[in-house]
Structure formats: C-alpha cells, structure tokens
Amino acid sequence: MIFFELFYVFFLIGLFTFGGGYGMIPLIQEQVVARGWIDALSITDFIAISESTPGPFAINIATFVGSQTGGIFGALCATAGVVLPSFIIILIIAVLISRFMKNRFVRGALSGVRPIVLGLIFGTAIVFLIKLIISSSNPQSFTLTSSYRESIAIFLMVFGFYLAYRHFKKKSPHPIAILAISALLGMTIFWVL
Amino acid sequence: MRKKVTFATLINLFLAFMKIGALTFGGGYAMISIIEREAVEKNRWISQAEMFDILSISESTPGPISVNTATFVGFRVAGFWGSFFATLGLALPSFVVILLISFFYKTFLSWTVVQAAFLGIRAGVVILLFDAVLKLKKIVKFTPLTLFLFIMTTSLIVLSFFFNFNLSLGSFKFSLSIILILLGFIIGIIATALKKGELEK
Numbered sequence: 001m002i003f004f005e006l007f008y009v010f011f012l013i014g015l016f017t018f019g020g021g022y023g024m025i026p027l028i029q030e031q032v033v034a035r036g037w038i039d040a041l042s043i044t045d046f047i048a049i050s051e052s053t054p055g056p057f058a059i060n061i062a063t064f065v066g067s068q069t070g071g072i073f074g075a076l077c078a079t080a081g082v083v084l085p086s087f088i089i090i091l092i093i094a095v096l097i098s099r100f101m102k103n104r105f106v107r108g109a110l111s112g113v114r115p116i117v118l119g120l121i122f123g124t125a126i127v128f129l130i131k132l133i134i135s136s137s138n139p140q141s142f143t144l145t146s147s148y149r150e151s152i153a154i155f156l157m158v159f160g161f162y163l164a165y166r167h168f169k170k171k172s173p174h175p176i177a178i179l180a181i182s183a184l185l186g187m188t189i190f191w192v193l
Numbered sequence: 194m195r196k197k198v199t200f201a202t203l204i205n206l207f208l209a210f211m212k213i214g215a216l217t218f219g220g221g222y223a224m225i226s227i228i229e230r231e232a233v234e235k236n237r238w239i240s241q242a243e244m245f246d247i248l249s250i251s252e253s254t255p256g257p258i259s260v261n262t263a264t265f266v267g268f269r270v271a272g273f274w275g276s277f278f279a280t281l282g283l284a285l286p287s288f289v290v291i292l293l294i295s296f297f298y299k300t301f302l303s304w305t306v307v308q309a310a311f312l313g314i315r316a317g318v319v320i321l322l323f324d325a326v327l328k329l330k331k332i333v334k335f336t337p338l339t340l341f342l343f344i345m346t347t348s349l350i351v352l353s354f355f356f357n358f359n360l361s362l363g364s365f366k367f368s369l370s371i372i373l374i375l376l377g378f379i380i381g382i383i384a385t386a387l388k389k390g391e392l393e394k
Contacts, residue, residue, distance in 0.1 A: 015255050049298060054215050055287020056257035063291040064298075075292055079284060086256020087264050087280055093250060094268040094276070105385050112381020113249040115339040116346045116373050118329055120252070121225065123350025125322035130354060132315055144308040155316040162320050172324050175227045176216060179317045186313015191306050 002070050003077045009035070010062045010081035028061065037069045058082050129155070144190055154185045198271040203278045206270060209236060210263045210282035217259060218314055224259050225325035228266075238270045245332045252374045259283055338384065346373050 013027045032038060038046075050060040059079055066078030100106045132155060133148040158181055165173040209231045217224035225248070232238045239247070251261035260280060267279030294301055301307060333339055353369050 046298075049291075049294060049302060053287070053290050053294065054217050055284075055290065056217065056259045058257040058260070059284050059287045060291050063288050064295050067292050067295040072292065075288065075295075079288055083256070083260055083280060083284055086254065086260045087276070089254050089256070090251075090261045090264040091268060091273070091276060093254065094265050097246075097250070105382055108385025109378040109381040110246050110249055111334075111339075112342070112379070112384060113252075113374055113377035114245055114333045115335075115343040116377035117245065117249050117252060118326060118333055119343045119346025120350060120370055120373065121322060121329070122326045122343075123347040125319060125326060126347070126351050127354045128315070128319045128322060130351075132319060143303065144305050144312065151312070151316060154313055155319060158316050158320050162324070172226065172328070175230065175321055175324075178320050178324075179216065179218060179314055182313045182315075182317030182320075183310040184313070185316070186311065187306055187309045189309075190312050191309035 003073060005035075006066050006070055006074050007077040007081040010066075010078040011084055013062075014058065014082040015085040028065075032065055037065055150189050154182060154189060157185055158182045198275065202271050203274055205236065206238075206267055206275055207278040207282040210267070210279045211285055213259070213263070214283040215286035218318055226321050226328065228259075228262055229325070229328055232266050239266055241328075242332055243269070245329060248329075249374065249377075252370060338380075342377060342380065349373065 009031050013031060016027060046061060046064055049064075050057050053060060059082065062078040062082040063075045066075035068074075070077065097106070132151050158178060161181060162173060162178065165177075213224060213227050213231055216227050229241070229244060233241050233244055247262055247265045248258070250265065251258045254261060260283060263279040263283040264276040267276035269275070271278075333343065335343075349369060
C-alpha cells in the first residue's frame with residue numbers, strides 16, 4: 001500500500017539523516033528515485049524550491065514527494081514518517097538529559113562541543129557567502145541570471161542596515177525584517193531594474 | 194522543576210514554533226536567531242546556554258535540527274504534549290506551503306519576480322547566520338583549546354565546500370559535522386577527566 005510505503009521510506013530517511021538538510025539527498029536518490037516516485041531532475045528543481053521556501057528541507061521534500069505520489073494523505077504519511085524518528089529520539093534524550101545534566105562529564109562533553117557548533121555555524125555562514133558571490137550557483141531552473149556584483153550589492157545593503165540597527169538600537173533587528181528587506185531588494189534589483 | 198502545564202502554554206508553544214517554521218529559510222542554522230528570539234528572549238522558556246546544548250545535541254542526533262530543537266524545547270517547557278505541539282507547529286507551515294507549491298511548482302518557479310525575491314533572500318540568510326554566531330559566541334568560554342576547536346571547525350567547513358571530506362562506512366555516510374561533533378564530545382570528556390583542562394569555569 002502506497003501510504004504505508006511512503007511512511008516507511010521517509011521514516012528510514014529521517015532516521016539516517018544527521019546534521020539535517022542535504023545529508024539526506026543520497027538516501028532520497030536511493031529510495032525515492034529508485035521507486036520511480038519522482039525523477040532525478042525534479043529533485044534538482046526541488047532543492048531550489050526548498051532553499052527558498054520556509055521550513056526544513058526534510059519536511060519540504062517529504063511533503064512534496066508524498067503529495068506527488070499519494071495526494072494530501074500521501075504528503076501527511078511521508079511527513080509524519082520523516083519527523084517521527086527525531087521526535088522519538090529527542091524525547092528519550094530530553095528525559096535522560098534532565099537527569100544527567102548535573103553530571104560533570106555530560107557538562108564537560110557539551111562544553112567541548114560548543115566551540116565546534118559555533119565553528120559549524122560560522123563556517124556555514126562563510127560558505128553561504130562564497131556561494132552568494134559565485135553567480136553560477138543559481139539553481140538550474142532559474143531563468144533569471146544574477147551577477148556577483150548585484151548579489152554583493154544586496155548583501156552589503158542588508159549588512160549596512162544590520163550594522164546601523166545594532167548601532168542605534170543596541171540589539172539585532174528582527175529576522176523577519178532582515179528577510180523582508182533582502183526579498184524586496186532582490187525584487188528591485190533583479191526584477192524591476 | 195517544571196511548572197504546571199496549562200493549555201495556554203501549549204497554545205503558545207504551538208504558535209511560537211509555527212512562526213519559527215514559517216520564517217525558516219535556507220534551513221538548519223539560519224533559524225537559530227529566530228528560535229533564539231522566540232524561545233530565549235521573548236518567552237524565556239530556555240536560557241541561552243540551554244539553547245546551545247540543545248543545538249549540540251540536535252547536531253549529533255538524526256533528523257532536521259529545527260525538528261529536534263522544537264521537540265526538545267517543547268519537552269523542557271511542557272513535557273510530552275509540549276514537544277508534540279511544538280513539533281506540530283514547526284512542521285505545519287512548510288507542510289501547507291509545499292503542498293500548495295507541489296500542485297503548481299513549475300509555474301511558481303517560472304515567475305521571475307519569485308526568483309528575484311529568492312535571490313535577494315540568499316543575502317539575508319547569510320546575515321542571519323552571522324547574527325547567530327554573534328549571539329552564541331557569548332556562551333563559549335574562549336580558552337586556547339576552545340579557540341583552536343572553533344577555528345579548526347570553521348576552516349574545515351569552509352574547506353569542505355571545495356573538497357569533499359565525507360566518509361562512508363559501508364552504506365552509512367558520516368558527514369564532516371558529525372565527526373567534528375563527536376570529536377568535541379570526546380575532547381570535552383577527556384578535558385573534564387584531566388580536571389585541570391576543564392573547559393568551563
């Protein structure tokens with residue numbers, strides 16, 4: 001039955017994806033494309049959509065494949081499947097951690113991980129910045145072309161807004177403000193001009 | 194100890210994580226500053242240090258970081274039903290948006306105005322990531338060891354953009370970030386065992 005199969009396949013995918021996001025693409029290729037649920041080309045298209053719509057990649061792709069294969073109920077089964085493994089595992093950890101949080105080895109382990117996590121985020125920020133200035137990184141399905149000059153210009157304008165806001169208000173601007181401004185700048189520079 | 198869970202708390206969790214789910218572009222780390230705003234600053238459900246611990250745990254367990262964080266924060270605030278409603282709230286916006294898009298996605302992406310907005314948003318996401326680093330760096334106590342771990346991780350992640358470092362063991366793929374996280378756990382435990390090198394004050 002397709003609904004059970006969708007649930008099962010996405011449960012497996014959810015279980016074996018660490019660190020979130022694109023780590024699951026090889027698994028999607030193996031399980032989803034091999035079953036003929038969607039073709040390999042749609043996956044490339046879909047990465048572009050997922051990059052630019054809200055929500056985690058895992059939920060996005062599960063909903064998408066589920067809907068293409070089994071309609072709304074298919075989307076529901078696939079999404080439930082991909083979320084459930086992390087939900088169960090984190091629930092177990094959350095129960096245990098409140099008991100073991102006082103343990104100095106647990107605390108020590110976490111304090112060793114903190115600089116690593118900070119480095120992961122900082123490294124990702126730099127990688128995203130690099131991707132931003134490489135114009136060829138546009139998704140294939142995009143008909144708009146952007147040059148690195150325009151991307152850098154938008155980045156600098158948003159960055160200028162960010163710095164000015166922090167300087168005058170002594171706190172960071174709301175993330176929605178940052179996203180809205182960059183979307184508007186994108187529409188102005190790439191579409192209107 | 195946990196406060197008494199009210200219906201209002203569950204509704205608040207659901208709405209806050211729905212907001213987070215609706216505003217998370219580019220996935221993963223980009224949403225940290227949004228979660229920080231909702232869970233730490235606005236609702237004071239968790240402290241900034243707890244937020245960091247949750248991130249570390251999320252990184253080393255399977256599944257999307259935002260789902261993990263929602264489940265964890267929800268549990269901290271209101272037990273099982275807290276995590277249920279937080280996770281449901283988080284998943285709902287993407288579910289609805291993608292469901293709509295899946296019905297006419299070819300048309301959607303062919304609108305150049307949509308593409309233009311998305312190209313702009315990519316710049317905003319970079320700022321969100323730098324903002325997250327700026328906020329979270331207060332939590333790390335910088336010693337020569339932690340500074341080294343931070344710089345090493347940053348460099349490796351940037352290098353991995355140019356070269357592929359992922360290891361596979363049979364059909365199981367270890368990503369670079371999993372290896373680094375595990376390394377951090379091990380170094381943290383060793384440093385605690387040596388006592389002298391304890392990373393925390």
